[in-house]
Structure formats: structure tokens, C-alpha cells
Amino acid sequence: MSIILDNVSYVYSENTAYQIQALKNINLKIEDGQFIGIIGHTGSGKSTLIQHLNGLMKATSGSIYFHGKDIYEEDFDLRELRNRVGLVFQYPEHQLFEATIFDDVSFGPKNQGLTKEEAGLRTFEALKKVGMPEELYDQSPFGLSGGQKRRVAIAGVLAMKPEVLILDEPTAGLDPAGRDEILDLVARMHREQGITVILVSHSMEDVAKYVQRMIVMNQGSVMYDGLPKEVFRHYKELEAVGLAAPQVTYLMNELKACGLNVDTDATTIAEARASLLEALMGMDAKKADFGGTPC
Amino acid sequence: MLRDITLGQYYPADSVIHKLDPRVKLFSTMVYIISLFCFRGIAALVVATIFLVIVIRSSKVPFKFMVKGLKAIVILMLITALFNLFLTPGKTVVSFWVFKITEEGAKNAALMAVRLTYLILGASIMTLTTTPNQLTDGLEKSLMPLSKIGVPVHAIAMMMSIALRFIPILIEETDKIMKAQMARGADFESGNLFQRVKNMIPLLVPLFISAFRRADDLAMAMEARCYNGGVGRTKMKPLHYEGRDKRAYLIVLGYFALVMVCRIYFPFPM
């Protein structure tokens, strides 16, 4: 099943001088088991969009269907929706509040009305998944490093066993190693548990490496929606709205423009390497004819 | 909700009132409030109304914008008016069950409602036309004599201006943490009072931690910029009176005198 957004719009402070249209007629279908990246610069509406997916924000117009049910119906259980669509906010470590790591992570499962044992089991599993060493479970979350805190906070959402996991810039403020840890964790969750993952980011490089589908937001609308390589074909348009495609995309396109037969759809280093080696090593005189090119 | 309170929000415009020295505005607001509580009679009311209208007009703040600030305080006004309406002894006009409405009660209620409305409008004029920083500057300078008797006037003023800067940030942060905890199934709306208070912990603990972290960061940033208390500090925008400020003082004092004259000679009909 899936989440469907039908013509969703959202306006902040409607009918006042400060009125801002944050979302404009969004139509999306999020299939089960996908790994989706949402890209857009600050203010593009991406954070507003994801808060609609678990009912934290209510669209000013349009409808959202979760497993075929309209979430704005009177009898729809929004809390149940939030249990099934987990949302990890930006800087999630800022929401930690319990005295121990274990208690903090079990906050979600406890709110779901699980028994103490069940909640404990889920907490245990979630902390295992994010790679927290067991001896830390009884310690205060506030003594951890930034990256560790964030993993605990993510575990807090994972412990609720959501079908859909949404992460709003989960790597903001982390160093490269911390960033890779979190992204690898998310990719593993997707691979092993088969849950739907929606990753909000402004790093094209991160997204290109992991996701299957990319949604580009600009000024409250969906600008592009497709495979990363399809989206990156529009690298010039992306740049015009303040987003940059991965560096290799530029390189490959420039090489192509100079007449070299390379794959311009390459978005990751591995793809670019393969394509470049093929073009350069197995050089075919017929294909690469750049006698008079101005490069 | 919290955003709707206009009281305390600066409305940028280019008007005489905006240009006045904050000390003049602080003083005038005080005088105006005092005048509201000692006027008597319809004549004084008319004077107070005309004065308010003129000030609002010359401040160039749209009246609509000001009224929005009143909305949040309507409940307070209703309660005060109701108390006055029912609890003032005097000549009974209407009565039902245990409630009695007296002539004096009705009069008091009406008067109280008017006073409160004017008071809030008057105070809003000050906050709408004065940036929080000007306001604290004004307070600092007006209260400076107190520092001679050991009151840390500069520190208090600095604290106020920092508080004003961080209130919007903390409001936003509250909203964010609340949503994040709701995403984890937190419930801030149901349960009895005790439960509700308990449910606030997941909101309050992170909020306090964040406030402390910000305070820590800010203290360091201020130190890095050579902040060293009020000693040896100069001012980018020092306060000094202009001709218009002196005229404003005279006008306000004139207004007050007029209200007092009305009170003494035309206390009719109240």
C-alpha cells in the first residue's frame, strides 16, 4: 500500500499580511518499500511536506490517503498514523529528555500502549540496530557525543516500528564519519527491514549514493520526481534554483561536451570511474573523434 | 496563538511617535495609565479618547493591527467586567437567581472595560512604536540613578534585551520539540491536570536544556566580542532629547492637567 497526496496545499498564516504558501498543489504517490530522497533548499517546502505525511500539519486544501484511507476523515486515528509513519526531526538529539538512554528510547513504544516487556524488547532491538553498546543503556543520553546522541534519538523512532521512516536532514551538523554512519544505518534499515525510507537532505551527493527515487522541491512545488540520474540530467535547471548536482555529473557532462564518449548519467564516484575507464582505456577511435573540438 | 499577541511587537513605520525618545514614551505611557485611573466624568473620558485617537493616528500603526493585540486579552476584560457587574453593591436594576445587577455595577463594568481597553491600546502604542532595544535603553537610562545604590541597572537592561531577542526563537523551538514528541506518540492535550503536567516533561526538559545551551553559547560569543559588563561602554544609539521630545513632554503634561481639570470641575455624570 502507500501514501497518496492529492492536490495538497498549505498556507502559513492564511488571510494575513504574512501569508506564505508553503506547498502548492502537491501530487505524490509514495509506494511501499521505496527509498526516496527529497531535495530542496531551505524554504522550499520540504520540511512542511514531510510533516503532512504523519498528520502533524493539516493541509489547507487537498487530501492525503494512507493505505487508501483519507487521514482527514473524522474517524481516522491520527495517533495510529504517527505510529506507522515515523518522523525523525532535524537535530533529533534536541528532544532527548529521559535520565537514561533506555528510558528515552522506550518513550515511543510506551506511548503506543505496549506492555512494559514489549516496550523494553522493542527498545532493546532499536538500540541494537543503531549500534549502541549495551553497557551505555543505563547512562544519561546527555553525556554522549553528538553522533551517538543522534543515533539514540533515531532509535527512539525506530522502536515504534514504523512502516515508513522519514528523516529530516539526519546528517546536519555531523562530521563526515558521523554522517556516513547515519546514512549507512538508514540504508541498512531499508535493505534489511524493507521499510519505506524518505530522506530529506540538501546534499545531492548523499542522496545520489543511496536513494532510488528523488523528489526535488522548489518554492512549494515538486520540480522533479524520478530516478536520481533522470533528475541530475537537469543539472543546469537545478543550479538555477540554488541546488547543485554532484560534482561528477558536471565533470561527465563537460567531458561529453568536449566529445568524449562518457556516461553523463553517472552520479556516483563508482559509476563515473567505470565509465571513464571504459572511455579512456578501451579507447575506440571511431567513438572518440575530437580532432577539432575547442576543448 | 502566542503569535497573535501584538503587545510587545514592534511595527516599523516612519512617524513622529516612532521618532520620540523612548524615555518620553515610557513616561507618557505611565502618565496616561495614571490618568485612566483617576479620571471621572464624561468630559475626562472624551479628553482621554481624543488624546488616544490622536496618538494612534500619528503613530501610523494601522488600527486593525492594534486591535488584533486586544483579542488575546478579551477574556481578561470579560472577567473583570463581569466581576464589576455582579459584585458592586448599589441600586438593583435587574436580578435573577443569586445575581443582581446594580446601576453602579453596570457603570463600573463599563468604565472598567473602557479603562482596560485604553490601557492596553496605550501600552501597545509604546511597544509598537519602540524597538525592544530602544525600550531597554530608555529604561536603563531612566533608572540609571538607581545604580548608585547598587542596583545592577545595566545588567538588568541587557538581560531584558537578550530575553526579547530569544523569546521568538524559544517559541519556535517549543513548537518544534512539541511536534517531535507528538511524532513519538506524546499527548499534550488529554488527561487530568496532574497527567497533563507530567506529559509536559518531554517538552520542558529539552526546552530547558536548549535554553541553557543557548545561554552558554551566547555568553561565550559576547565575551569574544569583548563584553565586559557596562564598564567603559559607549553607545551606538545614545539617547538625547530633541526639540520634539520636549514638546511631547509638554503635551503629555498638558493632557494630564486637562484630565485633572475635567475631574475636578466636570465630574458629571460619574
Added chain:
Amino acid sequence: MGIIRAKQLVHEYIRRDEEGNVESIETALDHVDLDVEQGQFIAILGHNGSGKSTLAKHINALLTPTEGSLWVGDMDVSKEENILPVRRTAGMVFQNPDNQIVASVVEEDVGFGPENIGVPTEEIWRRVEKSLKDVGMLAYRHHSPNKLSGGQKQRVAIAGVVAMEPKCIVFDEPTAMLDPNGRKEVIRTAHALNKEKGVTVILITHYMEEVVDADRIIVMDQGKIVMQGTPREIFSAVGKLKEYRLDVPQITVLADLLRQAGLDIPVGVLKREELLQHILRIAQVEKSGEVS
């Protein structure tokens, strides 16, 4: 003589329990030597906890050395009476743009530093205007900082430091909380201050792409300086950088992989244009090789 010199600088964070007994000692800086010339653009790289921010805070006299010494100009930072003059010489921009802006109006915030050091009113106005212009934020002088983007806020914070006319500015991870556009704005501003105003810049970051134009890069790990050199020298050691948990720009990694695959590409390729030229050169050679 350099503007900033550290000699065997050590800093230990000592955690004590309630009775005041030492619980743990964490060595954040471990015998660091540093010499920064006036007018240089220095980048300090390192993962979180490598000691780079601790070093930065010493330059601004926010921390004092446990051992060793640090001079800013000819002032020893551990001397109490030097604290204010040191802070006037070396300004600092912090990570979180919100938590370093004091005033509710942009221009008043920029004036905060000059007010603190007793600059006369007229001079404050001149400096505020000039520094807002330097960072390209003059148009926002009457705005509230709350309505600005992260990059803009950070530029206001920079203007606040510039208005104190320091010889050196330390940027402590100024871009960590910004989006790509904001990051570019800030780095561009730092370079402009360095080139046009001759301000010595010390940029602390973990984004490698921000340091390719630095004069010198210092890599820190576990409180020690582990690598030092020009960007090209540093970026030549892709493997070593990864060991220090640092990111290497895509282009540099790709160039390195191609070199390892046997292509004639030198080590330490920094920019896209460079790699482009190398690949085109190789393609030409290959082609002519086949023809002959």
C-alpha cells in the same frame, strides 16, 4: 614574526566529581605548535573531538593553556591583562548563527562589539556601515535577525566581528549548520575579507571543499597536528585523510581512483577543471597513440 604562535600548547579538560577529586582528564590539545603569518588564510580540519575548536578558543582567550603558551601578536594569552586586547586582535565567529547575535536589529548587533570596546558613537556608525557593506548585508541593516536565512545571520555575525577591526578572525565551524547556499556565502565572505582587507583568517571546518583555496591546511586528530601543508599536498594523501575520518571531495577521490587504475593523473587533484584537463589530455594521447 607570526600573528599567532603556539608553542607546545596543551589543554586538558579536567572533570571532577562532587568532592572535587579528579574523575577524568581529557587531553584536548596535545603539544601543538603553530605559527600563522599575518594575512594568511589557514584552514584547520579534523573530525568532531579532534581538538580543533579547543585550539580556536585559545586564540580568542576564551580558554587558557594548561601547559605551553600561545601568543597573539606580542601578547601572551594566559596573562589576565591581555584578555581584552587579545580579543580585539583576534575575533571569533561561532557555529550556531542564532546563539551569537545579541541584538534584535541587525545594525545594533553589529554595533555591539564596538560599543563594548568604547568606540565613540560616530565611529561606531561608520564601522557598522562599512562592515555590513563588507559582508554584503547593508540592505538588511534594519531587519530583525530572526527573519534572515542561516547564511545571512552568519554574515551578520561576521560583520559584528569585522566592526571591531581585528587583525585576525577565527571561524569555528561557521558552516556546520548551514545549507549549501549559506555555506558558499560564508566562505566567499571569509575569502573576501582575507584578500581585500588583509585579515588573517583561520577557518575551522570539516567540509573539505571549503578549504581548497586556503594558503595552508592543518589537519588535527586527537589533539595533535597530524598533517600540514598546501591544499595540494594535503589532498594528495587521500588514504590518510580517510583514516582521520575526513571527507575528500568527489573529484579528488575520482582522480585518485583513476590514477590507481593506471591513468596518468597526478596526485592531489583539487578542482573539476583540473581533472577535466587531465582526462582530455589522456584522451588525446590515447588517440594519437592509436593513430601512430
